[in-house]
Structure formats: C-alpha cells, structure tokens
Amino acid sequence: MAVILRQVIPDGTKWGEKAHVFPHWLNLEFGQDLIAPGSIKFDYATQGAHFDELKPGIFIVPEVNGNSSWFDSIFYINQRTGSNTIDSPSTATFSGVSLRKLLEGIRWMPAIGSTYIDSEGFRYTNASPGDVIKAGVENFWSRAKKRFKDPVRWIAAVNTSPASKWAYRLDEIIQPTTAVSEIIERYQELGVATARFYGFHLNCGHYDWYVNDPIRDKTDSVQLKVGVNLINAEYSESDTELITALLVKGAPDPFPPEG
Numbered sequence: 001m002a003v004i005l006r007q008v009i010p011d012g013t014k015w016g017e018k019a020h021v022f023p024h025w026l027n028l029e030f031g032q033d034l035i036a037p038g039s040i041k042f043d044y045a046t047q048g049a050h051f052d053e054l055k056p057g058i059f060i061v062p063e064v065n066g067n068s069s070w071f072d073s074i075f076y077i078n079q080r081t082g083s084n085t086i087d088s089p090s091t092a093t094f095s096g097v098s099l100r101k102l103l104e105g106i107r108w109m110p111a112i113g114s115t116y117i118d119s120e121g122f123r124y125t126n127a128s129p130g131d132v133i134k135a136g137v138e139n140f141w142s143r144a145k146k147r148f149k150d151p152v153r154w155i156a157a158v159n160t161s162p163a164s165k166w167a168y169r170l171d172e173i174i175q176p177t178t179a180v181s182e183i184i185e186r187y188q189e190l191g192v193a194t195a196r197f198y199g200f201h202l203n204c205g206h207y208d209w210y211v212n213d214p215i216r217d218k219t220d221s222v223q224l225k226v227g228v229n230l231i232n233a234e235y236s237e238s239d240t241e242l243i244t245a246l247l248v249k250g251a252p253d254p255f256p257p258e259g
Contacts, residue, residue, distance in 0.1 A: 003028070005042070007053065008061050008074060010153035014199040015069065022060070024048025026091060030062060032072035033196060037101035037181070040075040043091040046082075054094060056080055059154065071196050072098050076154075099154060099197045103181040106140045106155075108174050121175040129193030130160030130204035132172050136180040137202065156200040166206060168192045 005028075007019035022044065030040035040062075044054055058077050061068040075096040082092035108122050122139070124132050137158050170192075174183070187193040195204045 002065055004063050005060050006063050006068065007050075008059050008068070010059060010156070010200055012153050012156055014156055014201050016059070016074075016200055018068075020050040020053045022048065022050055022054055024051075028062070030075065033098050033100045036185075038072055038075075038098040039096065039101070040077075040098075041093070041095040043093050045091055047090065051092075054080075060096070069199070071198050072100070074099055074197065074199065076102055099200070099202075100181065100184075100195070102154065103184070103202075104179045106137060106180045107176075108136050108139050108178050108180075109143060109176055121173045121178075124170065124172040124174070126169050127172060128160065128163055128166040129168060129170060129187050129206075130166065130195075132170060132174070133180060133183060133187075133193070133195055133202075133204050134158040134160055136174070136178075136183060140180075154200055155202055158202045158204065160204040161206065166193075 005022040009017040009019050011017045024045040026043040028042040031038040056078050059074055061073050075098055077094055077096040079095045184195050195202055
C-alpha cells in the first residue's frame with residue numbers, strides 16, 4: 001500500500017489544486033476528526049524531495065494508493081521543529097491540525113465597519129442545527145469578502161442536510177466572538193448535530209448518522225473515510241515502487257458518498 005503526502009492549494013473548489021509530492025517521510029501519525037479535531041505529525045528527510053517547500057502555512061493530504069478523496073483528509077501544517085547546528089539530524093519534524101481545528105478562528109462578529117455589538121447576539125428561530133453552523137461560516141465569509149476580497153478559500157462550501165432530515169429545530173442566540181467550533185462541539189454533546197470536512201467542503205449532518213450508521217464492509221479495501229487514526233506507517237523506497245506498512249483503525253461512515 002503506497003502512501004505519500006501531497007501539498008494541496010485551496011482554490012475555491014472542493015479538492016483544491018494538487019501541488020508538490022512529499023514521499024520521504026518517517027513515523028507518520030494522523031487522526032481524523034471523530035469527537036475532537038484531528039492532527040498530523042511526521043518526520044521528513046532534509047534531503048528528501050521538495051523539502052524546501054514543506055513549511056508551516058501549507059495544506060497537505062495523505063494519499064493512500066493515489067486516493068485523497070476521503071473525510072477529514074486535509075491538514076494545515078502549523079509547526080516545524082529541528083536543529084540548524086552543524087551536526088543537525090537528517091530529518092525535521094512537522095505537525096499540523098485538521099481543517100476543523102481551524103474553525104476555532106471562524107467566529108460570529110458584527111459586520112466590518114460596525115461600531116455596535118448587540119448584547120443579545122445573533123438570533124436564529126426554528127432553525128436546524130446545520131443552518132446555524134452554516135450561518136456562522138457565512139457571517140465570517142461576509143466580513144472576509146469585504147475586507148480581503150476573498151471568501152476564505154479553505155472552506156469552499158458548507159453543505160447541510162434537507163430540513164426534513166433534522167430531528168431537532170432550535171431557537172438559538174449566538175454571542176459575538178463565539179467560534180463555529182464551539183457550536184459544533186456543543187451540538188455533539190447534545191447529540192443533535194456534527195460537521196465534517198470532505199475535501200474543503202464542510203458537511204453538516206444529524207449526529208445519529210454519525211454514531212449509529214451500520215459499519216460498511218471493509219473486507220476488500222481500507223476505506224479511509226471516517227474516524228481513521230493512522231498510528232504507524234513506515235516506508236522503504238526502491239527504484240520500482242514505494243512500499244509501506246500501515247496500521248489503521250476505523251469507524252462507520254456517517255455521510256453517504258456524494259453523487
């Protein structure tokens with residue numbers, strides 16, 4: 001089973017633009033979003049391919065047998081550790097977080113230029129949990145578009161289930177500065193909703209789908225879709241192929257594949 005890390009550049013589409021390949025990793029560990037945001041960590045050879053392009057601020061996706069199209073697969077690299085001394089080790093360590101972790105910076109706030117903050121916050125009446133989550137992202141988009149002329153490309157879209165699919169309706173008041181991630185976590189604790197990233201699309205669904213969906217047959221292939229924690233992955237490389245050994249554990253798929 002071949003595994004590489006690949007840079008992906010947000011461009012406003014679901015999957016973004018594929019860029020540099022990083023094949024020379026060691027000690028790769030990552031976990032998808034299940035209850036809390038996932039993370040990634042790996043060592044990379046300083047003489048490895050495109051090492052100079054591997055830096056904090058980029059997005060990467062683990063590709064397993066050429067496939068990068070699965071839930072919570074994109075990570076934001078936010079840290080590099082290593083040494084610059086003469087006897088520096090031949091590898092550097094990189095770590096990052098899933099897109100859902102970045103939702104901590106997406107907050108409900110007044111419009112750009114406003115000098116008034118309503119102490120009663122943003123009101124939603126008889127709304128589905130998915131609509132509330134979507135409203136928080138759209139509130140941020142409206143400010144980002146006006147100030148930066150860009151709709152935050154690492155969230156290409158927010159998809160919610162049809163109104164008839166939600167078992168709960170909410171009357172909600174969101175206080176300014178509240179993060180979208182806080183609302184998702186609260187809805188999960190209440191058992192009414194969750195949200196996952198499929199590429200750069202944020203998908204909102206009823207929480208029952210998330211925890212009770214029957215486990216699909218994974219006999220013939222490893223399906224890296226939901227709740228997968230890759231806890232160990234080593235590689236050896238020859239001039240013919242990249243050979244890997246994976247230890248994975250998984251969970252059910254809460255959302256049906258998109259048509």
